[in-house]
Amino acid sequence: SAVISQKPSRDICQRGTSLTIQCQVDSQVTMMFWYRQQPGQSLTLIATANQGSEATYESGFVIDKFPISRPNLTFSTLTVSNMSPEDSSIYLCSARGQADTQYFGPGTRLTVL
Amino acid sequence: GQQVMQIPQYQHVQEGEDFTTYCNSSTTLSNIQWYKQRPGGHPVFLIQLVKSGEVKKQKRLTFQFGEAKKNSSLHITATQTTDVGTYFCADLVSGNTGKLIFGQGTTLQVKP
Structure with a gap:
């Protein structure tokens, strides 16, 4: 497990600012993903973070708003830009773990005023 | 697009009662995974079902995959307060994307 x-x-x-969230895995992994979860709601996939290439975004999410970096196989960042x-x-x-299961980080709780 | 429907949204039970959550899809599910998220926590993988009609057990938890692979269920026997949380089913998107489509989740409250 990871x-x-x-x-x-x-x-x-504050509204209009940007926040960068960091995600560190303790082992090399092929795929990393970023989700958003509103309180009491399900998980919505934002994008797949690809190592060495641009992230793959889901419908409704764009790179200008949620730029993602994946410089190596253990690290990724998500920036929430121009926040509201x-x-x-x-x-x-x-x-991504064995047999396409996923291990999740503890999450970042963001409040924008 | 691929959608996974999960019911009920909420369930309150008395400790010791059983609990079941259901996951349904209009299309064939390729690979159903179940996750548990404790209040304030993050989703944690429980089990994966791949084969039609598959049944797996983890202590008091029983997971089933429908014969037609269009539904799945999680049944908890004799609930305990430690079972409190939200249970999500998730279907694996085909094509080696590794992506999961999550159901809406069922939040379980257990009254001691």
Whole structure:
């Protein structure tokens, strides 16, 4: 199994600013993913973070708003740009494990004022 | 697009009662995974079902995959307060993408 850490665990940000969330895996993994989870809701996939190439975004999510980096097989960042209160959510990263299961990080709780 | 429907949304039970959550799809499910998310926590993988009609057990938890691979269920026998949380089913998107489509989740509350 993989152990995943995320930083920061929570943050309160002002409208119009940007926040970069870091995700670190304790072993090399082929695929990493970024999700958004509104309180009491399910997980919505934002994008697949590809090592060495541009991320693959899901419908409704764009690179200008959620730029993603994946410099190596153990690390990825997600930036939430030009934030508005609607971006308040929990952001989770995950890593692909054996047989396509996923290991999740503890999440970053973002509040935008 | 691929959708996974999960019911019920919420379930309150008395400790010791049984609990079941259902996962349904209008299309064939390729690979159903179940995750548990404790309040304030992150999703944790429980089990994976791949074969038609498959049944797997983990102590008091029983997971089933329908014969037609269009539905799945998670049944907890004699619930305990430690079972509290949200249970999600997720279907694996085909094509070696590694992507999962999550159901809406069922939140279980257990009254001691």
